[in-house]
Amino acid sequence: MATPQLALTSGERRADPTITVYGVIVLAIAILMGMGTLAGAYLAMRAGTTPWPPKGVVRQQYYDNPLLVTALIGAVAGWWGLYGVRRGDRRQAIVGLALTLFMEGAFINLMTYMMQVSHLSPRQDAYSVVWYALVVLVIATFATGIAVAGVVLARVVGGQVTAAEPALAWCAAWYGSFVALVWLIMYYLIHVVQ
Amino acid sequence: MTLTATRPAESAGAPTDEPSHGTVVPESPFTTSDHKRIGRYYIVAALVFVLVSTVVAVVMEISLTSTSTSTLEYDRLFSLHSTSASLLFLPLLFLGLGTYLVPLQIGARRLAFPRVQALALWGTVVGGLLLISSYLFGQPNGWGIAYPTALPFAKVGASRATDLWVASLVLITVSLVTAAANLFVTALKLRVPGMTTMRMPAFTWSIMAVCVGIILSAPVFAGGLLLLYLDQHFGGGVFAPAQRHSNYLWQHTLWLYGRPDVYLVIVPALGALTDVIATHARRPLLQSVVVKGLIFVTMILCFGVIVADSSIEKAVLIPTPTVLTLLIAIPIGLIVLLWLGTVRPKELHPHLSLAYAAGFVLLLVAAAVNGIVAPSQHLHGGLNGAGSAWTVGQVHAVLFGAPTLAAFAAIYHWAPKIYGKGLNVVLGGLQFLCLLGGFFLMALGQWLAGYDGAPWHVANYTGPDASTWAHYAILSSVGGILVVLGLLLFAGNAALTWAGARRLPEADRPGDPYEGTTLEWATSSPPPDDNFDTVPEVRSEDPLGDWRAQQDAEPVEGAR
Numbered sequence: 001m002a003t004p005q006l007a008l009t010s011g012e013r014r015a016d017p018t019i020t021v022y023g024v025i026v027l028a029i030a031i032l033m034g035m036g037t038l039a040g041a042y043l044a045m046r047a048g049t050t051p052w053p054p055k056g057v058v059r060q061q062y063y064d065n066p067l068l069v070t071a072l073i074g075a076v077a078g079w080w081g082l083y084g085v086r087r088g089d090r091r092q093a094i095v096g097l098a099l100t101l102f103m104e105g106a107f108i109n110l111m112t113y114m115m116q117v118s119h120l121s122p123r124q125d126a127y128s129v130v131w132y133a134l135v136v137l138v139i140a141t142f143a144t145g146i147a148v149a150g151v152v153l154a155r156v157v158g159g160q161v162t163a164a165e166p167a168l169a170w171c172a173a174w175y176g177s178f179v180a181l182v183w184l185i186m187y188y189l190i191h192v193v194q
Numbered sequence: 195m196t197l198t199a200t201r202p203a204e205s206a207g208a209p210t211d212e213p214s215h216g217t218v219v220p221e222s223p224f225t226t227s228d229h230k231r232i233g234r235y236y237i238v239a240a241l242v243f244v245l246v247s248t249v250v251a252v253v254m255e256i257s258l259t260s261t262s263t264s265t266l267e268y269d270r271l272f273s274l275h276s277t278s279a280s281l282l283f284l285p286l287l288f289l290g291l292g293t294y295l296v297p298l299q300i301g302a303r304r305l306a307f308p309r310v311q312a313l314a315l316w317g318t319v320v321g322g323l324l325l326i327s328s329y330l331f332g333q334p335n336g337w338g339i340a341y342p343t344a345l346p347f348a349k350v351g352a353s354r355a356t357d358l359w360v361a362s363l364v365l366i367t368v369s370l371v372t373a374a375a376n377l378f379v380t381a382l383k384l385r386v387p388g389m390t391t392m393r394m395p396a397f398t399w400s401i402m403a404v405c406v407g408i409i410l411s412a413p414v415f416a417g418g419l420l421l422l423y424l425d426q427h428f429g430g431g432v433f434a435p436a437q438r439h440s441n442y443l444w445q446h447t448l449w450l451y452g453r454p455d456v457y458l459v460i461v462p463a464l465g466a467l468t469d470v471i472a473t474h475a476r477r478p479l480l481q482s483v484v485v486k487g488l489i490f491v492t493m494i495l496c497f498g499v500i501v502a503d504s505s506i507e508k509a510v511l512i513p514t515p516t517v518l519t520l521l522i523a524i525p526i527g528l529i530v531l532l533w534l535g536t537v538r539p540k541e542l543h544p545h546l547s548l549a550y551a552a553g554f555v556l557l558l559v560a561a562a563v564n565g566i567v568a569p570s571q572h573l574h575g576g577l578n579g580a581g582s583a584w585t586v587g588q589v590h591a592v593l594f595g596a597p598t599l600a601a602f603a604a605i606y607h608w609a610p611k612i613y614g615k616g617l618n619v620v621l622g623g624l625q626f627l628c629l630l631g632g633f634f635l636m637a638l639g640q641w642l643a644g645y646d647g648a649p650w651h652v653a654n655y656t657g658p659d660a661s662t663w664a665h666y667a668i669l670s671s672v673g674g675i676l677v678v679l680g681l682l683l684f685a686g687n688a689a690l691t692w693a694g695a696r697r698l699p700e701a702d703r704p705g706d707p708y709e710g711t712t713l714e715w716a717t718s719s720p721p722p723d724d725n726f727d728t729v730p731e732v733r734s735e736d737p738l739g740d741w742r743a744q745q746d747a748e749p750v751e752g753a754r
Contacts, residue, residue: 016384022379023306026375026409027375029410030371030375030409030413031413033411033413033414033417035417037413037414037418040447041417041421041432041443044442044443045443047439048438122427123429123430126432129421129425129428129432133417136420137417137420
């Protein structure tokens with residue numbers, strides 16, 4: 001059946017593998033804006049509350065440090081996965097990405113445990129509300145990290161991410177580092193800023 | 195001269211560098227990867243939501259004429275109206291137009307992430323339905339997103355309605371960000387060779403600009419909503435009046451998007467009208483680079499309105515907060531002047547969309563005149579500051595009426611591309627009269643009430659002037675009813691056109707009815723699944739003009 005079509009000269013078009021990279025960058029920017037909002041709320045509340053931290057608040061420094069280590073291992077593993085992809089070493093790529101996925105899952109597990117043992121409740125005071133909001137956002141960010149790493153891992157297993165087309169592996173590596181950065185922001189706010 | 199040729203059967207195998215997304219998951223309204231279908235769904239959803247919102251507004255205005263409306267009932271209606279109108283109408287309408295048109299205008303076959311856009315669409319629809327249904331879940335905890343102080347913290351956790359309302363806003367906001375991110379990446383990465391950012395059509399440029407605004411500000415709103423949800427549900431007291439800086443927090447989280455959001459819709463309206471006017475003027479747009487720059491400046495200035503009402507709260511210590519709001523008028527005024535400079539009456543192609551464009555300018559001028567008159571009334575004690583009914587009129591003329599007319603200008607302009615034939619002109623003309631008259635009366639009632647000293651956002655008018663104010667409320671109600679009538683006329687017109695176009699033979703569906711300059715006119719109407727068979731190469735802002743010049747020089751075999 002005859003269908004009208006464009007009759008312009010045809011320019012050369014190549015498939016652009018970096019589209020997903022740009023999508024993930026925009027996602028990261030949006031998350032960073034949300035994180036910045038809550039960080040700002042935390043700092044504003046700190047400026048208006050005396051004493052600081054409020055009475056009854058005990059910071060769980062013990063769990064925060066393992067969380068930091070877990071997030072950093074996940075980030076490094078993402079780069080390991082990329083290293084494997086770029087070298088054409090599929091086995092190393094799979095192990096690296098699987099480790100990223102596992103560590104990000106472990107992070108969420110430890111984070112939810114920390115929520116339980118922190119004895120903070122959003123019913124308690126304003127500090128706890130902001131703390132819970134930060135925790136919820138960090139968990140959501142790590143959940144998206146798991147999704148990104150999972151998709152890239154599946155593509156590596158399926159042979160769609162290779163040394164010739166490593167763009168998605170770059171995505172997983174950068175995003176793995178980004179989720180660790182989000183946790184670092186919260187870590188810095190709660191433990192370093194006094 | 196026409197720009198279309200017959201597609202040979204074997205051309206189905208033409209450049210397939212962009213993978214088809216219809217092979218793995220079966221196509222359905224929920225999983226479709228066709229940006230044109232998703233765009234149409236967005237437009238339908240926007241129209242359904244605005245009908246609900248406008249009916250609620252008419253009920254609110256009518257309730258002002260009685261003395262029996264409770265404050266709580268009014269607050270519930272106000273929350274429903276303000277949030278559904280500001281988040282579920284114009285943002286969705288322009289997202290729908292953007293989803294339909296951006297890939298076509300940049301010569302792409304698809305969106306960057308087609309199924310993500312479908313997910314965002316249905317997330318918004320579900321969020322909108324939850325928002326409306328929250329009204330049915332009893333009494334809310336608060337008054338809306340305007341002020342935190344009305345939250346009755348003694349009742350925390352008691353209101354499912356507020357939980358649902360906040361959760362629905364989160365879902366809508368996340369969906370809007372997702373859709374905006376998708377359109378932004380599409381415009382950034384899927385342009386045809388040769389189409390630089392400055393060669394993009396003005397509408398695509400404006401969509402890209404507004405997406406930047408949404409990506410940067412909506413997550414802040416989402417963060418604020420997360421705080422609000424935890425706070426009002428559990429009662430920690432972040433936004434409680436007793437908490438120091440609670441107003442700062444409120445304004446810098448919930449307002450950073452909540453306020454500019456209603457101004458940001460002007461940005462795609464400007465882009466769409468620029469394309470409409472340039473096409474029907476049949477002349478290159480005057481200073482197109484400047485127009486694009488001004489569109490981007492408008493987007494940036496939208497964020498200045500965060501301080502528009504801050505003088506009341508004394509939260510943001512800027513001495514002249516209204517100046518930041520008024521600044522937006524400068525780029526918009528300059529763009530209107532450049533439109534006028536582009537048009538030559540003798541060369542103008544008369545089209546209904548131009549009437550809508552004129553209506554857009556008229557409403558802005560009416561609002562600007564009011565803006566000039568208002569301070570003198572204020573000096574004479576007639577106007578009740580920013581808490582006046584006058585402000586409501588101004589908001590509805592500038593931020594609802596004008597962009598709505600611009601959106602319909604765009605729909606009438608691109609209807610031949612979307613439907614395969616133009617919308618009915620008589621019905622379109624009636625709709626134009628209903629909308630322009632409706633918006634004007636709606637605003638006029640509020641302006642007059644404001645000049646008489648009527649306050650805004652009250653359940654009932656009280657005092658010696660109450661009966662006069664009630665008459666003005668009736669005037670606004672008549673305006674609201676006219677707007678509803680105009681929207682229903684459009685729904686009927688669109689349905690009739692859709693049905694009629696399907697019966698038309700392909701030869702009677704012109705691909706380029708206006709001799710347009712942008713790439714969407716270079717394909718059939720409606721476009722095929724993959725939009726373009728061959729990928730055009732762009733060498734200027736007017737690729738189709740280049741093509742026509744080339745055709746005149748050396749006719750291509752097969753072109754009709």
